[in-house]
Amino acid sequence: MPEPTQGKYVEPEFERDTDYIEDRITRDGEQWPVQPGRYRLVVARACPWANRAIIVRRLLGLEGAISMGICGPTHDADSWTFDLDPEGLDPVLGIPRIKDAYLARFPDYPKGITVPAIVDVPSGEVVTNDFPQITLDLSGEWTELHREGAPQLYPEHLRAEIDEVNKRVYTEVNNGVYRCGFAGTQESYDAAYERLFTALDWLEERLATQRYLVGDTITEADVRLFTTLARFDAVYHGHFKCNRSKLTEMPVLWAYARDLFQTPGFGDTTDFVQIKSHYYEVHRDINPTGVVPAGPDLSGWGTAHGRESLGGRPFGDGTPPGPPPEGERVSPGNNPHVGDDGLISL
Structure with missing residues (x-):
């Protein structure tokens, strides 16, 4: 199940799966360079890990640089879905569930379908779901696109x-x-x-x-x-x-x-x-x-x-x-x- 799909139910205690897609969007990246309008941050307000990315994006004023797709609060065993959007489709990616972006890049993706995730809009492929690194990179790699007066969250x-x-x-x-x-x-x-x-x-x-x-x-x-x-x-x-x-x-x-x-x-x-x-x-x-x-x-x-x-x-x-x-x-x-x-x- 996708949340806590960063983890799994293991006897005798809970273990979180931390094997994420570790690609990064960086200012000098070859495959994934910082570019305004190229990427979409997919989140769910219910998820604490995704809520971090929502907060950081807002504090830094990156709304105009990276769009945001919002999944509904519930999901099935398959994936988070865009059930809050008209016809159940993300209006930018045109997909009903975030799993489609994962499979577009990794047809046999074997791990949890998690949010937050950043998707490359032109290809429709997931770039990363490495939630701790996503917020650090929003602070450190997207600086040229920060709003005037943005705080230093990771000085x-x-x-x-x-x-x-x-x-x-x-x-x-x-x-x-x-x-x-x-x-x-x-x-x-x-x-x-x-x-x-x-x-x-x-x-x-x-x-x-x-x-x-x-x-x-x-x-x-x-x-x-x-x-x-x-x-x-x-x-x-x-x-x-x-x-x-x-x-x-x-x-x-x-x-x-x-x-x-x-x-x-x-x-x-x-x-x-x-x-x-x-x-x-x-x-x-x-x-x-x-x-x-x-x-x-x-x-x-x-x-x-x-x-x-x-x-x-x-x-x-x-x-x-x-x-x-x-x-x-x-x-x-x-x-x-x-x-x-x-x-x-x-």
């Missing part, structure tokens, strides 16, 4: 520290919630649960005295942590049995998450309805009935967080992005804090 002088933090956040938190949710034995679940909350306690301590994970501005590290935190109470606490504490019961992380949520590019890319639809409807081995819970109450995401007292500047010397393009806005019905202009309204 060279902080890269070693960002990489170190990202490694622990990925293994213990981003992937840790899946390790809990797909544990095949009590023993493996107990171990995963302990690792997850040990890491969350570390983050509580780290963020108690600094506004952002690394340095005094938003970086790639904050993007990667945010997409897990945004899904924590809505999905991971109950569906994945990560239930020692809700996010709202971890005061530092809850304030940190609200700070980011209220920052342009973060909350306005968060679709709670699609998030819940995906996890509860697709993971029938965990939730056999497919019933989607009505909660949690989302009103708290708009409350004051007080993180300004720690200093820091969200965009450094840059500026926040403007409103998202009309066709890419999250429906206010799917996130009650989104206004008619697509931005967070508190």
